[in-house]
Amino acid sequence: MDEYIQDVQKYTTNVDEEVVEKIVKHLGIALRSRDASLVSCGDQAELDRVRESFLKKKLQLTANEADLDGAIAEVCEAMKDTRNKSRVTFYYLLAEKFEKFSLFKS
Numbered sequence: 001m002d003e004y005i006q007d008v009q010k011y012t013t014n015v016d017e018e019v020v021e022k023i024v025k026h027l028g029i030a031l032r033s034r035d036a037s038l039v040s041c042g043d044q045a046e047l048d049r050v051r052e053s054f055l056k057k058k059l060q061l062t063a064n065e066a067d068l069d070g071a072i073a074e075v076c077e078a079m080k081d082t083r084n085k086s087r088v089t090f091y092y093l094l095a096e097k098f099e100k101f102s103l104f105k106s
Contacts, residue, residue: 004088011078011093022104023091026058031087039090041076054091059100071097 001017004024008015030036040046051068055061061068075093079085095101 004086007086007089008092010082011089012096015092016101018106019095019101019104020088020092023088023095026104027087027091037087039085039087041079041085047072047076050090050094055094055098059095059098059103061098061100 001021001024004020005015005017008020024031027037039050047069050072051065055068055071071094074097075090076085078093079090095104
């Protein structure tokens with residue numbers, strides 16, 4: 001868990017460890033595969049999956065696709081210096097942007 005928390009700390013302050021833990025739990029077995037544990041900002045199908053599966057389904061966002069894609073692009077920009085973008089960190093930053101931490105609280 002510490003590795004995920006440390007990675008999130010590279011991009012934001014005051015990391016909520018419970019939220020990181022719940023995102024890890026949400027992703028579950030996908031984190032065992034190196035490919036599935038990373039987000040590729042250069043793969044449109046991947047970004048579409050982030051929008052549909054995480055933003056719309058998990059975070060229950062109803063904004064238009066352009067706004068959601070814009071938020072994804074912002075996270076890609078924030079993480080541009082990182083070759084291997086952790087899916088946990090990527091999702092954490094999106095949840096933070098949309099103030100959806102409450103969905104990951106007990």
